[in-house]
Amino acid sequence: MNKNKIYPVYLAMGALILYGALYLIPGVIGIGYSFTDWSSYSKKLNFVGLVNFEKIFSADNEYLFYIYNTLKFTFFTVTLKTVLGLAFAIILVKQIFARNFHRAVLFMPSVLSLLVTGLVFKSIFNPETGLLNSLLNSIGLDYMAQKWLVDPVTAFGSIIGVDVWRGAGYIMCIMIAGLQSIPDVYYEAANIDGTNSLQSFWYVTLPMLLPTLMVTTVLNMLYGLKVFDIVFVLTNGGPGRVTEVLYTSVFREFSQGKYALSTAMSSLMFVVMVVVGYFIIRMMSREDVSE
Amino acid sequence: MKKNRNIFTAILKNLFMASISLVILIPVVMIVINSFKDKRQSSSMGMELPKVWHFENYATVIEKAKLMQSFLNSIEYSVFAVIISVLLAALAAFVLSRNRTKLNRLLYYIIIMGIAMPINFVALMKVMQSLQIINTRIGIILLYAAIQIPFSVFLIYAFVGGLPVELDEASILDGCNPLQLFGLVILPLLKPVVITVFILNFLNTWNEFILPLYYMNDSQSWPITLSVYSFFGRYSSDWHLVCADIVLICIPVVAVYLLGQKYIISGMTAGAVKG
Numbered sequence: 210m211n212k213n214k215i216y217p218v219y220l221a222m223g224a225l226i227l228y229g230a231l232y233l234i235p236g237v238i239g240i241g242y243s244f245t246d247w248s249s250y251s252k253k254l255n256f257v258g259l260v261n262f263e264k265i266f267s268a269d270n271e272y273l274f275y276i277y278n279t280l281k282f283t284f285f286t287v288t289l290k291t292v293l294g295l296a297f298a299i300i301l302v303k304q305i306f307a308r309n310f311h312r313a314v315l316f317m318p319s320v321l322s323l324l325v326t327g328l329v330f331k332s333i334f335n336p337e338t339g340l341l342n343s344l345l346n347s348i349g350l351d352y353m354a355q356k357w358l359v360d361p362v363t364a365f366g367s368i369i370g371v372d373v374w375r376g377a378g379y380i381m382c383i384m385i386a387g388l389q390s391i392p393d394v395y396y397e398a399a400n401i402d403g404t405n406s407l408q409s410f411w412y413v414t415l416p417m418l419l420p421t422l423m424v425t426t427v428l429n430m431l432y433g434l435k436v437f438d439i440v441f442v443l444t445n446g447g448p449g450r451v452t453e454v455l456y457t458s459v460f461r462e463f464s465q466g467k468y469a470l471s472t473a474m475s476s477l478m479f480v481v482m483v484v485v486g487y488f489i490i491r492m493m494s495r496e497d498v499s500e
Numbered sequence: 501m502k503k504n505r506n507i508f509t510a511i512l513k514n515l516f517m518a519s520i521s522l523v524i525l526i527p528v529v530m531i532v533i534n535s536f537k538d539k540r541q542s543s544s545m546g547m548e549l550p551k552v553w554h555f556e557n558y559a560t561v562i563e564k565a566k567l568m569q570s571f572l573n574s575i576e577y578s579v580f581a582v583i584i585s586v587l588l589a590a591l592a593a594f595v596l597s598r599n600r601t602k603l604n605r606l607l608y609y610i611i612i613m614g615i616a617m618p619i620n621f622v623a624l625m626k627v628m629q630s631l632q633i634i635n636t637r638i639g640i641i642l643l644y645a646a647i648q649i650p651f652s653v654f655l656i657y658a659f660v661g662g663l664p665v666e667l668d669e670a671s672i673l674d675g676c677n678p679l680q681l682f683g684l685v686i687l688p689l690l691k692p693v694v695i696t697v698f699i700l701n702f703l704n705t706w707n708e709f710i711l712p713l714y715y716m717n718d719s720q721s722w723p724i725t726l727s728v729y730s731f732f733g734r735y736s737s738d739w740h741l742v743c744a745d746i747v748l749i750c751i752p753v754v755a756v757y758l759l760g761q762k763y764i765i766s767g768m769t770a771g772a773v774k775g
Binding site for chain 2: 212213214215216217218220221223224225227228230231232233234235236238239242297300301305306307310311313314315316317318319320321322323324325328329330332333335338339340343374378379382383386431435437438442456459460463468471472475476478479482483485486487489490
């Protein structure tokens with residue numbers, strides 16, 4: 210039978226057109242706009258070459274610092290979520306009291322709106338009335354009480370903390386699935402060879418879990434590089450610009466009408482993500498490799 | 501000796517997990533408790549129970565935040581965007597998975613590239629202006645549908661691959677045209693994955709607030725997330741009302757989570773682990 214007749218490509222057109230028009234095309238033409246002086250102040254658009262990118266990479270401006278912040282956020286959230294997610298998964302993959310309850314609770318923050326999570330933690334971190342400081346005071350750890358989101362020293366760490374609170378459960382669920390796919394015979398064999406639990410973790414679990422770890426790392430990286438919501442709600446880049454990341458900066462330039470600079474930053478991200486995306490596709494479509 | 505150690509580690513593990521779950525639950529409980537307090541008692545956002553239970557906070561917040569309007573907006577956006585995205589994604593995944601020509605493979609890769617790709621909000625504004633859908637309800641619905649397409653196609657594509665092709669051949673011999681084959685034979689079989697995609701897309705759309713932040717000026721058409729955000733801005737000293745507002749916006753999400761937990765977790769972890 211003729212496959213092109215049974216499965217005509219026009220059935221895929223709806224998805225392609227919608228996705229192409231509102232997702233792909235803006236990304237591509239955005240690259241074009243990043244070489245102009247587009248802004249809300251003038252109607253005329255001029256080609257200005259690399260001026261916007263020079264601005265971004267110039268040491269006089271703070272954009273490099275925002276990029277550095279984004280990378281810092283990504284690095285710490287990836288590490289913490291992976292370590293904690295794996296630890297939770299290892300405990301909760303075995304039989305333990307109230308296992309399903311723990312799993313459900315830990316996963317729950319991933320379905321809540323980031324906006325809500327942000328607002329809730331804004332209250333918890335409040336230096337005077339917040340739950341965290343009153344808790345620390347009530348158990349006699351007054352010296353640990355901080356002006357969490359207000360103090361430039363602790364603000365960034367607080368944001369990372371909230372994000373780990375929210376995201377570790379999701380990573381845990383992926384890890385549980387990964388752990389369950391490791392056949393028991395490997396552990397039995399290792400056991401016969403006389404390994405202790407640390408050794409069997411190191412020589413069996415970790416190598417077998419490597420593909421899963423790659424996927425969670427990539428997912429966390431994608432999220433971290435694109436982070437906007439949680440920073441926007443918790444500090445909006447403040448105090449000063451200490452916690453500004455790439456996408457809060459894109460939004461700030463956008464709302465100030467500096468469209469060209471905003472789209473130049475987006476385009477940088479677009480190019481990076483397409484490269485990362487290529488590797489993701491390679492990983493996610495592993496089934497195709499064998500064909 | 502060894503048995504004692506095992507019991508010890510078991511207790512340690514249980515205590516550890518219990519305290520982690522507590523860390524997750526405390527903020528949630530705090531919000532619920534404080535939503536029933538009066539203004540004075542809620543200003544300290546403590547964990548003690550309300551002296552008097554103020555159920556009327558909820559009525560107040562529904563009225564003050566004009567919650568009905570934004571609640572209906574959110575329902576409208578989520579439902580339409582989810583239906584459009586699921587239907588279009590299922591059609592595309594069906595064709596692209598069944599007929600793997602070079603071109604179709606490329607199209608599939610281009611679509612799922614969107615899982616990684618960021619949106620260029622500035623250029624998107626230009627595109628929406630030229631399509632004349634900026635600041636409109638239909639615009640935001642189409643936008644929400646568009647951003648869900650990559651992951652939806654990815655999930656359904658894998659599922660279609662597991663359905664026997666013989667079904668298609670038999671249906672064609674029985675005289676189905678492609679659209680009938682999809683609607684009458686394939687779509688019913690896709691039910692499990694479609695439910696998963698439906699729930700995930702609903703949650704994403706319901707929780708989203710960046711797109712209206714960029715593209716919706718008219719507060720009449722704000723979704724519930726944005727109205728909570730602006731309510732917080734105006735009443736940031738009335739934590740009892742903010743808490744009630746937060747509880748209301750979370751109820752649909754938590755209900756969907758509790759009912760569809762199995763589908764959500766399988767969908768969100770799919771593709772990550774292939775045995």
